[in-house]
Amino acid sequence: xxxxxxxxxxxxxxxxxxxxxxxxxxxxxxxxxxxxxxxxxxxxxxxxxxxxxxxxxxxxxxxxxxxxxxxxxxxxxxxxxxxxxxxxxxxxxxxxxxxxxxxxxxxxxxxxxxxxxxxxxxxxxxxxxxxxxxxxxxxxxxxxxxxxxxxxxxxxxxxxxxxxxxxxxxxxxxxxxxxxxxxxxxxxxxxxxxxxxxxxxxxxxxxxxxxxxxxxxxxxxxxxxxxxxxxxxxxxxxxxxxxxxxxxxxxxxxxxxxxxxxxxxx
Amino acid sequence: xxxxxxxxxxxxxxxxxxxxxxxxxxxxxxxxxxxxxxxxxxxxxxxxxxxxxxxxxxxxxxxxxxxxxxxxxxxxxxxxxxxxxxxxxxxxxxxxxxxxxxxxxxxxxxxxxxxxxxxxxxxxxxxxxxxxxxxxxxxxxxxxxxxxxxxxxxxxxxxxxxxxxxxxxxxxxxxxxxxxxxxxxxxxxxxxxxxxxxxxxxxxxxxxxxxxxxxxx
Numbered sequence: 482x483x484x485x486x487x488x489x490x491x492x493x494x495x496x497x498x499x500x501x502x503x504x505x506x507x508x509x510x511x512x513x514x515x516x517x518x519x520x521x522x523x524x525x526x527x528x529x530x531x532x533x534x535x536x537x538x539x540x541x542x543x544x545x546x547x548x549x550x551x552x553x554x555x556x557x558x559x560x561x562x563x564x565x566x567x568x569x570x571x572x573x574x575x576x577x578x579x580x581x582x583x584x585x586x587x588x589x590x591x592x593x594x595x596x597x598x599x600x601x602x603x604x605x606x607x608x609x610x611x612x613x614x615x616x617x618x619x620x621x622x623x624x625x626x627x628x629x630x631x632x633x634x635x636x637x638x639x640x641x642x643x644x645x646x647x648x649x650x651x652x653x654x655x656x657x658x659x660x661x662x663x664x665x666x667x668x669x670x671x672x673x674x675x676x677x678x679x680x681x682x683x684x685x686x687x688x689x690x691x692x693x694x695x696x697x698x699x700x701x702x703x704x705x706x707x708x709x710x711x712x713x714x715x716x717x718x719x720x721x722x723x724x725x726x727x728x729x730x731x732x733x734x735x736x737x738x739x740x741x742x743x744x745x746x747x
Numbered sequence: 748x749x750x751x752x753x754x755x756x757x758x759x760x761x762x763x764x765x766x767x768x769x770x771x772x773x774x775x776x777x778x779x780x781x782x783x784x785x786x787x788x789x790x791x792x793x794x795x796x797x798x799x800x801x802x803x804x805x806x807x808x809x810x811x812x813x814x815x816x817x818x819x820x821x822x823x824x825x826x827x828x829x830x831x832x833x834x835x836x837x838x839x840x841x842x843x844x845x846x847x848x849x850x851x852x853x854x855x856x857x858x859x860x861x862x863x864x865x866x867x868x869x870x871x872x873x874x875x876x877x878x879x880x881x882x883x884x885x886x887x888x889x890x891x892x893x894x895x896x897x898x899x900x901x902x903x904x905x906x907x908x909x910x911x912x913x914x915x916x917x918x919x920x921x922x923x924x925x926x927x928x929x930x931x932x933x934x935x936x937x938x939x940x941x942x943x944x945x946x947x948x949x950x951x952x953x954x955x956x957x958x959x960x961x962x963x964x
Contacts, residue, residue, distance in 0.1 A: 503811040510818050514825035521829040528836035667847055
């Protein structure tokens with residue numbers, strides 16, 4: 482303190498009203514906090530992901546439990562569960578010799594090397610890009626499909642929505658829809674996670690007789706097999722869910738794969 | 748030492764942040780549907796408020812007056828994010844139940860209030876004690892409200908069934924209202940009434956009085 486030239490360079494001994502000190506303290510606080518938050522997020526991510534993964538698996542099991550006749554179906558087919566395949570979405574072919582369990586679709590969708598850009602005109606789900614491959618879970622019976630579960634994702638009002646869509650053997654009738662991840666407005670859009678709302682889905686048909694995908698979430702009273710009641714106050718979340726299904730059932734999503742299944746089975 | 752004890756004890760009832768200062772009521776409504784969420788929220792808030800007060804008190808001489816609120820909020824927000832991340836990694840189910848409310852600790856007037864009113868002007872030790880007292884005062888109300896709501900709304904405490912509901916062959920009819928936000932208002936209101944009945948000095952004088960009434964007192 483005795484040497485004025487020295488104290489001028491001593492940051493902490495500056496007057497608190499000094500602009501350099503104000504900017505300096507603000508920057509130091511920001512940098513310190515940013516490092517703290519970033520390291521917490523990075524270090525804890527593997528643990529959090531493991532929880533999310535476990536939750537997703539639990540929801541899938543819970544969804545299969547709610548399907549009517551699932552027990553008999555399993556007993557009848559003699560299978561002890563679903564078989565998971567990896568599908569090349571563009572060609573609709575099943576990729577052999579690749580373990581579905583090792584494939585991380587979310588990572589592949591975010592990695593610029595592997596991600597496939599979705600043309601704006603087809604990007605109903607507002608995803609911008611998707612992974613080239615996708616896991617599908619199939620319950621087989623007599624070489625055909627008895628039930629198929631497709632992972633889908635899209636954009637709601639404010640968050641990414643992820644869901645599992647189970648289709649019956651006709652590959653058009655919804656057996657169940659389970660939302661596995663969402664961050665929509667609490668109490669409004671987030672109610673797409675309610676079992677009551679998801680119970681509206683079984684029996685709905687995605688495409689009409691001409692093959693056009695017409696499933697929709699509507700305001701007010703739904704009518705016909707292609708409509709589901711929306712949630713009041715969550716119009717855009719409802720549209721997000723409908724657009725997500727339209728995209729994934731369409732030609733850029735699982736469309737080619739489902740066409741192949743219809744033509745020639747597995 | 749007596750002084751330190753006062754700092755912790757006084758916010759429990761006399762200066763309770765929820766019932767006396769009416770701070771942090773929003774989260775007290777939202778997370779008290781069951782005792783375990785109330786406990787987790789209490790733990791999260793008490794940790795954040797203690798750490799925030801300690802850090803802010805430690806650097807209080809170097810926080811420029813004009814940006815003090817921004818610096819305080821930045822520190823509090825960072826701590827809240829870290830706590831939230833920790834909960835998502837180690838207490839996943841509870842973090843799901845608490846959803847956005849852990850993140851909303853940032854906007855809890857209680858945390859910023861103690862930082863601005865106390866930690867900015869006092870050394871670290873009393874600041875931490877003051878924060879701990881206020882955190883415990885908040886926790887006390889949450890635990891009381893959470894216990895009442897879970898017991899009367901579900902007939903259980905911490906998930907252990909104490910009063911067997913009618914559906915499971917018992918005699919207890921769960922009060923659905925207890926699981927809704929208004930029930931927390933009623934319980935907090937009754938608590939405030941009870942405390943102010945017992946301690947009349949907490950009753951504020953009326954702020955506006957008709958001129959004619961004044962003479963009669």
